[in-house]
Amino acid sequence: MKVLVIGAGNMGLTYATSIGESKMLNGRDLLIMDAAPDKVKSLEKIDYFDVYDRIENCIDKADVVLIAVKPYHSAALFESIKDLVRQDQLFVSLMAGVTIKTIQEALGVKKVIRTMPNLPAQVGKGVTSFTSAPEVSQVELDVVKKLLDTTGVSLLVKDERTIDASTGISGSGPAYVFYFMQSMMDAALDMEFSPEEAKMLVQQTFEGAIELFNQSNLSPEEWMSRVASKGGTTQAALDSMENNKVKELIKEAAFAAFNRAEEIGR
Ligand SMILES: NC(=O)C1=CN([C@@H]2O[C@H](COP(=O)(O)OP(=O)(O)OC[C@H]3O[C@@H](n4cnc5c(N)ncnc54)[C@H](O)[C@@H]3O)[C@@H](O)[C@H]2O)C=CC1
Ligand SMILES: O=C(O)[C@@H]1CCC=N1
Secondary structure: OOEEEEOOOHHHHHHHHHHHHHOOOOOOOEEEEOOOHHHHHHHOOOOOOEEEOOHHHOHHHOOEEEEOOOHHHHHHHHHHHOOOOOOOOEEEEOOOOOOHHHHHHHHOOOOEEEEEOOHHHHHOOEEEEEEEOOOOOHHHHHHHHHHHHOOEEEEEOOOHHHHHHHHHHHHOHHHHHHHHHHHHHHHHHHOOOOHHHHHHHHHHHHHHHHHHHHOOOOOHHHHHHHHOOOOOHHHHHHHHHHHOOHHHHHHHHHHHHHHHHHHHHO
């Protein structure tokens, strides 16, 4: 089986590298293609895959094609490959919001899987939701799951609405965590810690909290109550968040991403 990754940015390169490192494929069965000459130059230093700068030189070699360009580049890409693709090829999209029907119609193919990965895939801690067109067989789904799992874990979901919902939680989610980290670092700077001290305090607090969560069956709410003493400092902070409806605002933000994914699809 030969796998071609189109688009060697954050996501495409991460998947190509993870698949390469996993040794799932034989020698030269992994191909990568990007339209940016400087990107292609930097890829040539990496040993895991054969690198292409022109789609017509590689698309017909592939059994599985991973599409990892930005959604707004998808129409131009589809136009450039629609006369080169085959019905037996399996297309796996990593693009937010681009529907299976759009891909099928633009390429004139049936076998399409749509995924929603996330950036922690870069460190093997990704979570990828995926769903497929009915024309994709169970064997093909199993193969793609193995490819996706090289970057962390994956979750087969029932439909494309759930892919858009995953975008609001796990796809965009790492940015919400970074937003929280940045806000705490900014607060630390206002309290006159140095930038290095602020980073250390926040980084270790996040790592420690995640480790506690991972090593127990307690919910985040239960852990919150273990940190907070009655009438103490944590309660003052949690009360402030409740009064300012921070939870509602975070939910609203997640739904904004979900809605935007659906909007891009339309
Ligand atoms: N960055 C993230 O955290 C996540 C991104 N995604 C999705 O992954 C996809 C890629 O995002 P990133 O990797 O962040 O983008 P990126 O901008 O880092 O990479 C896209 C790459 O595609 C290349 N490209 C553009 N048009 C091309 C064409 N016609 N042929 C070949 N290569 C072409 C660009 O040169 C670039 O290297 C997007 O559709 C996005 O919705 C999904 C989940 C998370
Ligand atoms: O912001 C975006 O559109 C992409 C999809 C999920 C994360 N990044």
